[in-house]
Amino acid sequence: MGRSVALEVLVLAGGISHERDISLRSGRRVADGLLAHGVRVTLRDPDATLLGYIRDHRPDAIWPALHGASGEDGALRGLLDFLGAPYVGSRSEAARLAWDKPTAKTLAARAGLSTPTSITLPRDAFRELGAVGILEQISDEFAGPLVVKPAQGGSSQGVTIVEDRERLPRAMVDAYTYGDVALIEQRISGTEIAVSVLDAGDGPIALPAVEIEPNGGVYSYEARYTAGETRFTTPARLEPAVYDRALEAAVTAHTTLGLRHLSRVDFIVDAVGTPWFLEANVMPGLTETSVYPMALEAAGYDAGLAYLALAEAAAKG
Amino acid sequence: MPPALPRAGGYHLQMTESRGTNLDPWYGSYAERAAGLAASEVRALFAVASRPEVVSLAGGMPYVSALPQELVRGALDRVVADHGPEALQYGSGQGLPQLREQILEVMALEGIRASVDDVVVTTGSQHALELVTKLFIDPGDVVLAESPTYVTALVVFRSFQADVQHVPTDDEGLNPEGLRQRIAELKAAGKRIKFLYTVPSFGNPSGVTLPWQRRVEILEICRAEGILVLEDNPYGLLWFDQPAPQAMRSVEEDGVVYLGTFSKTLAPGFRVGWALAPHAIREKLILENEAAILSPSSFAQYTISEYLAGADWRSQIDAFRGVYRERRDAMLEALDDYLPDLSWTEPNGGFYVWLTLPEHLDSKAMLPRAVKELVAYTPGTAFYVDGGGRSNIRLSFCYPTPEFIREGIRRLSVVINGELDLLGAFGQTKPLPIATSTEPVFVPPTSLA
Secondary structure, rough: OHHHHHHHEEEEOOOOOHHHHHHHHHHHHHHHHHOOOOOOEEOOOOOOOOHHHHHHOOOOOOEEOOOOOOOOOOHHHHHHHHOOEEEEEOOHHHHHHHHHHHHHHHHHHOOOEOOOEEEEEHHHHHHHHHHHHHHHHHHHHHOOOEEEEOOOOOOOOEEEEEEEHHHHHHHHHHHHHOOOOEEEEEOOOOOEEEEEOOOOOOOOEEEEEEEEEEOOOOHHHHHHHOOEEEEEOOOOOOOOHHHHHHHHHHHHHHHOOOOOOOEEEEEEEEEOOEEEEEEEEOOOOOOOHHHHHHHHHHHHOOHHHHHHHHHHHHHOO | OOOOOOOOOOOOOOOOOOOEEOOOOOOOOOOOHOOOOOOOHHHHHHHHHHHHOOOOOOOOOOHHHOOOOHHHHHHHHHHHHHHHHHOOOOOOOOOHHHHHHHHHHHHHHOOOOOOOHEEEEEEEHHHHHHHHHHHHOOOOOOOEEEEEEOOOHHHHHHHHEEEEEEOOOOOOEHHHHHHHHHHHHHOOOOOOEEEEEEOOOOOOOOOOOOOOOHHHHHHHHHHHHHHHHEEOOOOOOEEEEOOOOOOOOOOOOOEEEEEOOOOOOOOOOOOOOOOOOOHHHHHHHHHHHHHHOOOOOOOHHHHHHHHHHHOOOOHHHHHHHHHHHHHHHHHHHHHHHHHHOEEEEEEEEEEEEEOOOOOOOOHHHOOOHHHHHEEEEEEHHOOOOOOOOEEEEEEEEOOHHHHHHHHHHHHHHHHHHHHHHHHOOOOOOOOOOOOOOOOOOOOHHHHOO
16 A cells, blocks of 8 residues: 555646545545545635645646536546646546547447437527427427437536426526537437546446436436435346447447546447447436445445546556 | 456447336435425526626625724634633524623614513524524415515525515505505405515615615504514615614514624624514524524624724724715616616615616516626515516625726626617517516525525
């Protein structure tokens, strides 16, 4: 344990994204996990003094437990690269690709994964082409329920499942309130699963898939962060061949997007066993109700030890 | 070296038997009244309000920096020197006698004459609100409240499973005719009305003040109908241009429970408030207070008592008035400059302006855009139990400096115009329906109360 005692890790949590609250909770959990293994931890909210602090203190590794922009969109990671500061998680370019859901879906599809039919619409398209025409076209093209979500961001913020087409305009407005581009996706019915991927230097492994069953049927913000509101089953109850396919798909997504160290890939597995790629999370939630720590535990890993292993992998470069 | 992580042979691990969890083994054990206490996307958005880049027009925090520290230090020194052991000991469940005497002096400024025996000191007036609700409300009992009304009162009422019914209000607060009608409707429906909750002076969130004649009329209505009035008056002394009418309790002793606090006229960190109640109610409140907390903080009570005895507290309240008046003016001027087409209340005291948005804008749905523009406000929906308030927002001018207030309103104008532009893009469609999903109880972060 000698080296771990000396390891100095700067955990970043907070920021000014919509997911600040979640990030603060993730950061606290990461810091607690590292402290339990003798790491010297500093927990900071990224602000105007951050880059100077890093230049002056040169921590062995930075653990950016940041969700949403600018923690996940690659911006901060790019600056850390400029500073030559080692950090946990994906490099800037990969983060930027995965952060943008339409781009991630395109890359995943090119790698052979199934992903729901979708259309990406910047809000300006509605101004230019008229809402009525666009919404009619969408109704014609997509059968059944839709999912409308901001093209970027997490924690189900701004996401609406649209069963009744009358609700589509409201859903669009709610998505655009979070960002200027919205993704309208065919809703696949099936088993909702999240596959966590871990790579502490020996190549990516998929952790046990977690099956997600929200009490209310929708994995909303409330269902994500209120203990008791969602049932999680690990490993997901899938046929062995289907299960393996889902895990393989997660690792494919992780590597295709060029992700590093950790990610969480979300799928819906349909009735015939096809895992439909929804998104890959560059910095998955690490709160007390988050899937990633659950998957670590199910795999027999101590979460703090895993966070330390990732910090050490980052420190090694 | 830390012990190595277990390694998997390939890309996945051996499957084991599935185990399910909902992460809360007590999920089925909670009381019915806890239903709805859940994580809230809206509440989470307020986390950014604490960042210095964000202008928060959301919070209800008094500007305690305007309180000269030497006044507090002097009081603290005297507490330690003169009352050390007593200040560190349990005290009376009713509160420190000398502080209750001083509370009479404070209430006298708003026309209240009372006996020191009828004052019960509580942990902020929020606690008194809870005690009164606990004392009167069985599940399903009706509480009448202004529309809109104080958000954290709604949280208390709902936690005791009250049936909160809003009473119509206008530019002068509670509408007496609307109150009569609502009472008649509810009684006709067989409902049991327990009390009317009101913030009559510089209301939260409306900023509106109930004129004297209406106070009298509403008291008459409630007396005739056998309805207790719960008068919550945190802001009454913080008037700007002219004092608020005297307290409702100044005319009616038996039918009013009055709630007061030092949170706005001194500092909320002490957590000292009080209830002034008719004898029979007061007796029960004391017993409830003891059951809940044994006694209010002796240390805080001694400190406030020493402050009131040693400082010119009336002048200090006047100084607070000056600070908040300047901020109110800054907010109204900025609204005139940046959002001239909208309408808002013009408070003569207190902390809040109530803004009405253009038709179809949804204050709650718009909040993420505001966060992106680095300005925070409280959506009007927080102040209703029935889904009302979507076209309103509460703006607080108590905490940010006048310069920040102006910048905050400028940013808010960007948010509103952006949202209007977005809705305009959907202008050829039907009006946008409002989401109807069941929502958790909005428990505001403390800083928003």
